[in-house]
Amino acid sequence: DGGITQSPKYLFRKEGQNVTLSCEQNLNHDAMYWYRQDPGQGLRLIYYSQIVNDFQKGDIAEGYSVSREKKESFPLTVTSAQKNPTAFYLCASRPQGGGYTFGSGTRLTVV
Amino acid sequence: AQSVTQLGSHVSVSEGALVLLRCNYSSSVPPYLFWYVQYPNQGLQLLLKYTSAATLVKGINGFEAEFKKSETSFHLTKPSAHMSDAAEYFCAVSESGGSNYKLTFGKGTLLTVNP
Numbered sequence: 203d204g205g206i207t208q209s210p211k212y213l214f215r216k217e218g219q220n221v222t223l224s225c226e227q228n229l230n231h232d233a234m235y236w237y238r239q240d241p242g243q244g245l246r247l248i249y250y251s252q253i254v255n256d257f258q259k260g261d262i263a264e265g266y267s268v269s270r271e272k273k274e275s276f277p278l279t280v281t282s283a284q285k286n287p288t289a290f291y292l293c294a295s296r297p298q299g300g301g302y303t304f305g306s307g308t309r310l311t312v313v
Numbered sequence: 314a315q316s317v318t319q320l321g322s323h324v325s326v327s328e329g330a331l332v333l334l335r336c337n338y339s340s341s342v343p344p345y346l347f348w349y350v351q352y353p354n355q356g357l358q359l360l361l362k363y364t365s366a367a368t369l370v371k372g373i374n375g376f377e378a379e380f381k382k383s384e385t386s387f388h389l390t391k392p393s394a395h396m397s398d399a400a401e402y403f404c405a406v407s408e409s410g411g412s413n414y415k416l417t418f419g420k421g422t423l424l425t426v427n428p
Contacts (some may be wrong), residue, residue: 228341235415242420244418244421245416245418247416247417292357301347302359302416309354
């Protein structure tokens, strides 16, 4: 079955450490997105990519980095520069002209 | 710039009662509008979308929404609530349906259904 896989589902990070969240899709979608969700804040766009080897900053990109070396994969790195990284992270993909498909999310907690 | 306001962060209804979740948008161009549902610790599932065709849009699970340009609103309704409707609902707007569209989300409304 086609879909988006985010891993791990739960992730714990010590302060000062970088951590990478995985997002893989087998839908052959061109565009991929990373959103951050905090209680009462809705979803806010971190980064997005419309094509391999290209990506753009969203509304809250500071402290995050991404890569898009393959069409299927769009990993998100939460760096030590992100001051408040504890949140629920959602990855999504979309074909040209089509609607979003969301992954099931990764809950990151700083300990 | 586009934005979405969802009125009421928490709505509580009785089972069998009308569900009304409010959404107002701001957009500099004719918008594309969406409602998504999220169950705990899961991703978002599309309920319905408005893309400039019929102003009354029917979605899954008995939900529908009406686009009212004069009121810049896109409220979500369901005639009779079911326990399984308890979830968080997000309204979203996009200013383009083409290859460069990004969704801007409201802050969400948590729907509680009481037996």
